[in-house]
Amino acid sequence: MTSYPNSVTIDLSALQHNLNQVKHLVGAGPRIMGVVKSDAYGHGMAPVARALREFGADCLGVAQLGEALELREAGIGGPIVILSGIQTREDAREVVDKDLTPVIYRLAMAQVIAEEGARREKRIPVQIKVDTGMGRLGIPHRDVGIFLNDVGAYGPLDIEGLVSHLSSADEAEKGFTRTQIKFFHEAVKAGRSMGWDLPFNSLANSAGIMNHRDSCFDMVRPGIMLYGGLPSPEFQSPVVLKPVMGFKGQVLHMRNLPEGTAVSYGRTYITRGPQKIAVLSAGYGAGLPRRLSNKGMVLIGGKKVEIIGKVCMNLTMASLEGVTDALPGDEVVFLGDQGAETIRGDDMAFWAETISYEVFCSIGNGNPRQYLK
Numbered sequence: 001m002t003s004y005p006n007s008v009t010i011d012l013s014a015l016q017h018n019l020n021q022v023k024h025l026v027g028a029g030p031r032i033m034g035v036v037k038s039d040a041y042g043h044g045m046a047p048v049a050r051a052l053r054e055f056g057a058d059c060l061g062v063a064q065l066g067e068a069l070e071l072r073e074a075g076i077g078g079p080i081v082i083l084s085g086i087q088t089r090e091d092a093r094e095v096v097d098k099d100l101t102p103v104i105y106r107l108a109m110a111q112v113i114a115e116e117g118a119r120r121e122k123r124i125p126v127q128i129k130v131d132t133g134m135g136r137l138g139i140p141h142r143d144v145g146i147f148l149n150d151v152g153a154y155g156p157l158d159i160e161g162l163v164s165h166l167s168s169a170d171e172a173e174k175g176f177t178r179t180q181i182k183f184f185h186e187a188v189k190a191g192r193s194m195g196w197d198l199p200f201n202s203l204a205n206s207a208g209i210m211n212h213r214d215s216c217f218d219m220v221r222p223g224i225m226l227y228g229g230l231p232s233p234e235f236q237s238p239v240v241l242k243p244v245m246g247f248k249g250q251v252l253h254m255r256n257l258p259e260g261t262a263v264s265y266g267r268t269y270i271t272r273g274p275q276k277i278a279v280l281s282a283g284y285g286a287g288l289p290r291r292l293s294n295k296g297m298v299l300i301g302g303k304k305v306e307i308i309g310k311v312c313m314n315l316t317m318a319s320l321e322g323v324t325d326a327l328p329g330d331e332v333v334f335l336g337d338q339g340a341e342t343i344r345g346d347d348m349a350f351w352a353e354t355i356s357y358e359v360f361c362s363i364g365n366g367n368p369r370q371y372l373k
Ligand SMILES: *Cc1c(COP(=O)(O)O)cnc(C)c1O
Pocket: 035, 037, 083, 165, 204, 205, 206, 207, 221, 222, 223, 224, 225, 231
């Protein structure tokens, strides 16, 4: 760890705080599925999953079977929902063996899972994916009744509920989300009127939880807000979320450049006078977005300073304007606090014209991580 200049810290107490904010927003009713796909958005799947379970998340959500198997391998019990479903009979065997909960959006898939369950004399929990407007996975919301009947006929499947995804709940314009909520409501009603219990229906992601109270059915599926990020950089959060990920590196070197000196690839930055700059220990190879070139900021000596020139693979340059006492070896903060200043994932996402999800995934996956209790 010490031989690397850059490090990511993961603050599990901030994760707990954010989970508590979810609980606060949704109240005592809905169950909480902690979404830990893509290595917990770069925060490390197994340690985050273990912490979320300890802090009271009712179940975990992953995208793929492989992730669910990794969690079981790491000794993590309890329900794990595979949000993108499974494909093959071999997958179905793993689901049955490891007590996983696949999402289903095709009859053939339900049949194979039911057969593998029957072979092992086990009832298999499943959730039915419904498309209410995302245009991605799921059966059309109007077909839920027929689909449930067909799936029910296959035998040993416990249909826990319907699951659907919101496409636009972070937007100020609420009309489309209201329509999705209405369609989901109708689908649940149709299923229940045919005699299915459907105890764990879920629609809300983080944006739904924060922006649409009535999208929180029997279960909610927060992801980004658990990590202290927003659904989009402009989003106004109704609660205080604490950043979980920190990312820092080192000032490797400092230069006094004369006026007219080009900095970095492509000479996109030229000094306009004598200028002091710092060469920093991280670039896009460590997950820093290249889109921060001539746009982003970093913290050095407790001051927010500008990234200048193109971000390189392992190096980035910053202006030291206003910084008086920096030295080689000093800490540079890319994400987190230094002195009175803070840079959040959403700040970086805004500068790089992306979303904090992508920032966290690329930084988290590109660096050694250290967990703080
Ligand atoms: C990723 C994902 C979530 C979590 O979304 P956030 O915006 O991170 O809260 C919830 N449900 C499904 C199906 C997802 O794929």
